[in-house]
Amino acid sequence: xxxxxxxxxxxxxxxxxxxxxxxxxxxxxxxxxxxxxxxxxxxxxxxxxxxxxxxxxxxxxxxxxxxxxxxxxxxxxxxxxxxxxxxxxxxxxxxxxxxxxxxxxxxxxxxxxxxxxxxxxxxxxxxxxxxxxxxxxxx
Numbered sequence: 001x002x003x004x005x006x007x008x009x010x011x012x013x014x015x016x017x018x019x020x021x022x023x024x025x026x027x028x029x030x031x032x033x034x035x036x037x038x039x040x041x042x043x044x045x046x047x048x049x050x051x052x053x054x055x056x057x058x059x060x061x062x063x064x065x066x067x068x069x070x071x072x073x074x075x076x077x078x079x080x081x082x083x084x085x086x087x088x089x090x091x092x093x094x095x096x097x098x099x100x101x102x103x104x105x106x107x108x109x110x111x112x113x114x115x116x117x118x119x120x121x122x123x124x125x126x127x128x129x130x131x132x133x134x135x136x137x138x139x
Contacts, residue, residue, distance in 0.1 A: 050128035059120030059133035068137035085123035
């Protein structure tokens with residue numbers, strides 16, 4: 001009887017490992033950010049919890065030392081995913097721990113004031129959540 005229990009537990013463990021490996025191979029959805037002039041703004045994944053994989057960090061840490069994409073003041077920035085999320089939230093980041101919610105729509109306008117700005121786009125699907133980061137410089 002003990003041998004049957006051990007075989008059953010081994011079988012359950014194998015099924016769980018196989019299932020988790022399939023979940024971890026699911027690719028993250030890709031996001032693009034486009035100006036109203038059709039120019040693209042570079043985007044990076046800063047955080048995710050997707051299938052069995054996780055990455056921690058935030059938009060500020062991901063973009064702090066990156067070059068900013070120069071955009072005209074007031075430019076419309078459109079967000080698009082290759083797989084539409086169930087929900088989305090765009091935030092402006094002022095530091096590692098300070099941010100404000102901008103919109104839950106798929107577009108926003110760059111500020112009118114000159115400066116460098118970091119944004120995070122948090123999107124959620126049934127398979128998980130990912131935060132994408134971008135850095136712009138308004139001139």
